[in-house]
Amino acid sequence: MGLEEEIEEIEEEIASTPYNKSTEQHIGRLKSKLAELKEELERKQSSSGGGPGYAVEKTGDATVALVGFPSVGKSTLLNALTNADSETGSYEFTTLDVNPGMLKYKGANVQLLDVPGLVEGAAGGRGDGQEVLSVVRTADLVLFLLSVFEIDQYERLHEELYRNGIRLDREPPRVSVRKKAKDGISITASVDLDLDEGTITSILREHGYANADVTIGEQVDIDRLIDGIRDNRVYLPSLVAVNKADLIEPDYAETVKDRLREHDVDPGEAIFISAEEERGLDALRETIWQELGLIRVYMDKPGRGVDYEEPLILFEGDTVGNACEKLGGEFADRFRFARVSGPSAKHDEQQVGTDHELADEDVLRILTTK
Ligand SMILES: Nc1nc2c(ncn2[C@@H]2O[C@H](COP(=O)(O)OP(=O)(O)O)[C@@H](O)[C@H]2O)c(=O)[nH]1
Ligand SMILES: [Mg+2]
Structure with a gap:
């Protein structure tokens, strides 16, 4: 057998x-x-399957996997949210395409990966489905894209991920x-x-x-x-966006919301958008930011003042130590102490060590040994 x-x-x-x-x-x-x-x-x-060592290069501050059935508007959304068109094309693999784009928001670079093969590939248990899933597994957030008329597809997508060890919106x-x-x-x-x-x-x-x-x-x-x-499960947050909202009459929105509830999705937490007409995208960007749990830390650079233009992007719960790691170089190697002002600080210029937990919009100065 x-x-x-x-x-x-x-x-x-x-x-x-x-x-x-x-x-x-x-x-x-x-x-x-x-x-x-x-x-x-x-x-x-x-x-x-696609040979050894396959992986999509992760770049940017965080990665979002965009999953949905064919024709729900993934490509349209990717183009509306990111520079996908202007920059690279798609990674071409023998068995799968992953279309990457970079979403810039609040100074963060969020990599958005359109993984079109999830349903087609994984359904038949073919090798390429596993590769698509491996892309999803390494993401920081799963963004489900549904069309207003096909909310039921959520079930199938969710199941496909579950069957493959991806647990959504749960703690381990x-x-x-x-x-x-x-x-x-x-x-x-x-x-x-x-x-x-x-x-x-x-x-x-x-x-x-x-x-x-x-x-x-x-x-x-x-x-x-x-x-x-088992130690091979992954635990990720997820978010539902309902696309093609431009196609429905206002009364029909209630029906869509009922459908969402049937699948245990809180309609208040789903984002209604029109990728084509670029509506609802601000709310989507902000919700992606929130769900990823990103924070901005403004670096106070000696002699150059505070850089509010290009914040250091970290995750909620990250510490000064994590900031040093991300900055690398002398900050990681010759850390002496740091001074923090802002939401996480007891007072301005509070002196802290590597284990101090940072918060969104902190100002951070790191002092290194000579
Ligand atoms: N009315 C409407 N059509 C859309 C919207 N987003 C995408 N479409 C259309 O739906 C079709 C499939 O879109 P596409 O982005 O290729 O879907 P994908 O297969 O998920 O990548 C195209 O004809 C799009 O123009 C939307 O928000 N509203
Ligand atoms: Mg597409």
Whole structure:
């Protein structure tokens, strides 16, 4: 039996087994087995696919993967938001095109990657689908593009990403597994778990752990526990943009919003745009900025004053140390201390070390040793 058939068979068995306490352990084992087979399939496909070392070069301060069905307006949006047209064309690969563009906003360079092959490629389980997915995996944000009349496509796109280990808008599970030499599997949970110990133990065994300490800090279900055990899941924020809003009458907007709710998308958080008429793009740019969690740090350069034109772009939660890393050179090598003014500072010119957390619109001066 080939891998694909084996996967299909297990998926069918899971679907046809009612979930209850007496079947929980069995389902746990099936899902673990499934996770393993899928990874095996992935490995096979990527090695027979577009050749080794394939990757889209990441440039700029952050990367956004634009995903959507054909004809929803991805190319139109990319051209409206970025310099895609004027700069490079597309990366040409044997099996896939990725169209890159650079979106400039608040001093940041955000790389926008139009990955047209997601649905066509991944659907048939072909190798190129895996490559497209590898582009999405390395992004900092997933931007779903839907057309007003085809909101249901969201389901399919979301599923495709989920099936490939991409988890959206969730924190990684609070599960940690530490291998040990003997004494079997012991479970420590800080919440009253719905899953039976037997189920957890057999899932771990299925993943090759005979002896391990497992710490669980949230109410996990089987899928989430498996996510916590595998280390190849990625956790990304996502955003939904609804395109071709110019084509609908105002009353129809309510129907579109209902459709979004049916797919658990808060219509208040979706951005309605017209890529063609360039409407709603300011809101989209700002929301991309927010969802990426970018911050601007204005560098105070000795003798040259504060540079408000080209801020250093960092992520929320980044520290002075991260700023030094990004600046590189003497800042990374010969850091002495820094002075910060602005939102993160207790007072102007506060003296701080590398672990000080920066905030949007801070002014930062770094002092290095001679
Ligand atoms: N009315 C309208 N048409 C659009 C809009 N955006 C794109 N289109 C049209 O939809 C078609 C497909 O657009 P394209 O950008 O090539 O879609 P892609 O396949 O997702 O890259 C083209 O004919 C576009 O002119 C929009 O906001 N409103
Ligand atoms: Mg296109």
